[in-house]
Amino acid sequence: MQDCWLVVPLFNEGSVVGEVVREARRTFPWVVCVDDGSSDDSAEVAERAGAIVIRHPVNLGQGAALQTGLDYAVGDPDAKYFVTFDSDGQHRVEDAADMVEVLRSGETDIVFGSRFLDARTTPSFLKRVVLKTAVAYTNATTGMSLTDAHNGLRAFNRTAATLLDIRQNRMAHASEIVEQVGRSDLRWREHPVHILYSDYSLSKGQSLWNSVNILGELFLK
Amino acid sequence: MIVVFQVLLIALVLGAGATLLRGTAGARHQAIRRLLLLAFVAAAVVSIIFPQLLSSVAALFGIGRGTDLVLYGLVVAFLGVLATTARRFREQETRLTKLARRLAIDEVPSPRALRDREGEGDVAAGGHV
Numbered sequence: 001m002q003d004c005w006l007v008v009p010l011f012n013e014g015s016v017v018g019e020v021v022r023e024a025r026r027t028f029p030w031v032v033c034v035d036d037g038s039s040d041d042s043a044e045v046a047e048r049a050g051a052i053v054i055r056h057p058v059n060l061g062q063g064a065a066l067q068t069g070l071d072y073a074v075g076d077p078d079a080k081y082f083v084t085f086d087s088d089g090q091h092r093v094e095d096a097a098d099m100v101e102v103l104r105s106g107e108t109d110i111v112f113g114s115r116f117l118d119a120r121t122t123p124s125f126l127k128r129v130v131l132k133t134a135v136a137y138t139n140a141t142t143g144m145s146l147t148d149a150h151n152g153l154r155a156f157n158r159t160a161a162t163l164l165d166i167r168q169n170r171m172a173h174a175s176e177i178v179e180q181v182g183r184s185d186l187r188w189r190e191h192p193v194h195i196l197y198s199d200y201s202l203s204k205g206q207s208l209w210n211s212v213n214i215l216g217e218l219f220l221k
Numbered sequence: 222m223i224v225v226f227q228v229l230l231i232a233l234v235l236g237a238g239a240t241l242l243r244g245t246a247g248a249r250h251q252a253i254r255r256l257l258l259l260a261f262v263a264a265a266v267v268s269i270i271f272p273q274l275l276s277s278v279a280a281l282f283g284i285g286r287g288t289d290l291v292l293y294g295l296v297v298a299f300l301g302v303l304a305t306t307a308r309r310f311r312e313q314e315t316r317l318t319k320l321a322r323r324l325a326i327d328e329v330p331s332p333r334a335l336r337d338r339e340g341e342g343d344v345a346a347g348g349h350v
Contacts, residue, residue, distance in 0.1 A: 052335065054325045060318055068322045076332030169318055
């Protein structure tokens with residue numbers, strides 16, 4: 001995986017990011033964490049675990065962190081594939097590796113991870129309802145037909161990564177990515193992934209209130 | 222309140238809303254805004270000198286009092302200011318982001334430098350020097 005970069009937005013995950021980065025680096029040697037103004041020791045922990053850490057001077061949001069990481073990684077002439085990966089341990093490295101293999105086949109430009117393609121992930125009922133609503137809204141407004149609109153695990157080839165221009169700094173970036181893909185000629189496909197819900201990650205997960213904010217941010221573009 | 226004025230008012234409110242969604246930057250729009258401000262100042266001065274004028278204009282549109290006319294005008298102006306302010310705020314956020322991003326990326330070794338370093342048998346990928 002010498003031609004891949006993992007892009008990991010990071011905000012106050014000092015207690016788990018070390019393990020996440022170490023585990024990821026067993027498969028992906030090149031990992032860039034974008035520390036979005038954490039108040040804890042996330043950046044140092046990630047660095048010690050072997051990641052390259054870019055530090056935002058002020059907190060900008062996960063969307064901004066992703067774009068920063070992508071800008072950086074795309075600047076590597078030897079890099080062909082880019083995977084957005086969460087820092088809280090919810091994503092599996094195997095899934096990321098599988099998605100890169102799909103890209104290597106050359107049949108697609110983007111792979112979106114989806115937790116609803118098979119029955120392997122089981123979010124709570126309420127979370128499922130909110131996610132499905134988000135999917136319906138995203139599909140209706142972007143002309144795409146995804147099964148999972150807010151999955152942080154995505155893989156891009158260079159064509160897709162250079163085309164992407166995330167302007168939504170905060171949580172609306174997920175929908176913005178889908179929208180940009182929908183408007184472009186990029187080939188995309190979904191791939192089943194397993195999201196590991198732990199007590200830790202659930203407590204930090206996106207609150208349902210954010211769904212309202214996401215819609216608000218998108219509407220008031 | 223007669224239909225003509227209602228239609229006019231709705232059109233103005235929708236216009237303010239549309240401004241929120243599209244940009245009104247650029248020299249032409251700025252000039253229009255300045256002319257509108259000038260016109261407003263002129264109208265305000267005139268209505269102070271001729272206080273009955275406001276009531277007459279209001280009656281023309283079928284509104285009760287001159288004060289009501291001013292009130293409606295104020296609402297429309299307020300919506301316009303809201304739209305402009307929101308847009309400016311968003312633009313500033315974008316500029317701030319670009320600035321912060323450039324600063325952050327400049328502080329770390331470039332990916333090429335990292336690979337060169339690794340090629341020389343130095344520290345493996347990652348880590349601040």
